[in-house]
Each structure stands twice: as structure tokens, then as C-alpha cells.
Amino acid sequence: MERKENLNNFIVGDLPTLFYIPDFITDSEQAQLLNNIYQAPVSKWKSLKNRRLQNLGGVVHEKGLLTQDLPPWLSKITERIREESGLFPSAINHVLINEYLPNQGIMPHQDGPAYYPVVAILSLGSPVVMDFTPHSRLDSCRRTSTDDNGAEKHQPFSVLLMPRSLLIFKDDAYSGKLNVIGCFRLIVYGICLFTCSIIMTTDYLHGIEDNVVHQLVKVVNENEALSRSASRDAEVIRSEDTKVVNRTEGRISLTCRLVLKVHKNLFRF
Ligand SMILES: O=C(O)CCC(=O)C(=O)O
Numbered sequence: 001m002e003r004k005e006n007l008n009n010f011i012v013g014d015l016p017t018l019f020y021i022p023d024f025i026t027d028s029e030q031a032q033l034l035n036n037i038y039q040a041p042v043s044k045w046k047s048l049k050n051r052r053l054q055n056l057g058g059v060v061h062e063k064g065l066l067t068q069d070l071p072p073w074l075s076k077i078t079e080r081i082r083e084e085s086g087l088f089p090s091a092i093n094h095v096l097i098n099e100y101l102p103n104q105g106i107m108p109h110q111d112g113p114a115y116y117p118v119v120a121i122l123s124l125g126s127p128v129v130m131d132f133t134p135h136s137r138l139d140s141c142r143r144t145s146t147d148d149n150g151a152e153k154h155q156p157f158s159v160l161l162m163p164r165s166l167l168i169f170k171d172d173a174y175s176g177k178l179n180v181i182g183c184f185r186l187i188v189y190g191i192c193l194f195t196c197s198i199i200m201t202t203d204y205l206h207g208i209e210d211n212v213v214h215q216l217v218k219v220v221n222e223n224e225a226l227s228r229s230a231s232r233d234a235e236v237i238r239s240e241d242t243k244v245v246n247r248t249e250g251r252i253s254l255t256c257r258l259v260l261k262v263h264k265n266l267f268r269f
């Protein structure tokens, strides 16, 4: 991708705030990143019940980020994401590196309010399907709302995340600081939600099933994901009416975000 104006070419599905960029990095860039990630001592990994993670850029605190510089091998890629997406108002300063074994995933969730409302997820290793499910506050909407063709809106959908791809989702409705424009956008957003006519990505929870086999039934970017060179990396099994992807190895994801409130040292909190 060359410039941010092109970002709209990468919209997948029905939401105008969800972008999937195949082949964002090359095979050798992927290998270098994996090399750097696995050079970290075991103590850098934090083990959770269903995955392990490294936290880079500092500690996200309720009052902001107690910042620590990203290592140069990582800021090289985050600067590129910022430059090419044009969606971050300042440098990305926080990266979560998640490692999933083939049977591991992440519960449906929404990212916390500490972050600027744009997230870029770089995928390495095994392909996975990320599921987006409407937040429960949209349920009443979902039952009643139909688009012009009579089809139901606000349905769950999924995105196939191939290795070396970049997924970006953002929410236009909130701004980091609640200035006049921010307030105006919030009011408009409230009205829109009320009428159920505009739905943003943040009205959805995102998650990854903890299964070795992922169904492609609800995937909105099958062509974009599988027509590229990355498709050689996916073991896609087609039976009569279902398609699945087999997670044959581990997956690493880099969740790149910006925390606007930054503290250089603990005593200034
Ligand atoms: O691993 C992923 O692709 C998603 C990670 C995620 O949603 C998060 O770190 O908040």
C-alpha cells in the first residue's frame, strides 16, 4: 500500500471502519520479526490461561501509559503502519505481542478506553478467523432493523487473518479528547445508534475461537485473503458446503495502539 488515500480500497465487509491489508510485510520481514520476538528471555512473556503475551511500550495504567521506548526493530514497523494508514495522530506507543498455540484463542472483548480508538493487528504464523459479534446493546436493534433490501443488519461476521496481513479497525465516533467536535460526533453517534442506521466496529466484540479448526462460513474477506500469495500458507479444506482453515502451527499477533496520555515516570502520576 502506498498512501493513506488508498486505505478505502482495503475495506472488507459492511463496516466502513474495518480494513484488511494482505501481504503488508514480506516473508523475510516476518522471519525477522519472529526472530526478534523469540529472542526475548522467557521472563518477558506473561502466561495467561489461554495464550502468552509480551507487553512492549510500557504499562497501561488507568491514568495513562507509563511509557518505555519501543525497540527499534518494532518501531520500524509501527512507524510504517502509522505512515501508511494515516489514522494515528501521533506515534504508536504500545504493542501487545500475543502468542497462540493452534488450540488457543481470545475471548470476545472490546479494547479498553485507555487507547486511541484505532487498532492495527499484524498477523504472523498460522492463519486464524477473528469473529466480530454485535454488542448486546445492539440486540434489540438487530431484531428490528433491516436495510433497504430487507436484509438484517448488525449480523455477526468474521475476518480471515492470514500471515503477514494487517487488520485495522477504528471508531470514528469517539475522539481522544472530548472537544467541541468530539461532543458533536458523540451526539450524532448517539442519534445514529438510536435509529440503528450507522454501526461502527466498536459496537462489536472481537475474539478468536480456541479451536484447531476455524470455519470460514461468516468470513467477509475470503477473496482478499486467499487470492494473494499468502494463500499458500493456509491449509484450507473444502468439503461439500463448508470451508475450514486448519491451524497447523502457532500464531503471533502484534496489536499496535496509541495511548494519548503518557507519563515518563511514576512519580508524575
Ligand atoms: O491476536 C489478535 O489478533 C487479537 C488481539 C486482541 O484483540 C487484543 O490484544 O486486544
Ligand SMILES: [Fe+2]
Residues within 6 Å of the ligand: 109, 110, 111, 206
Ligand atoms: Fe482486542
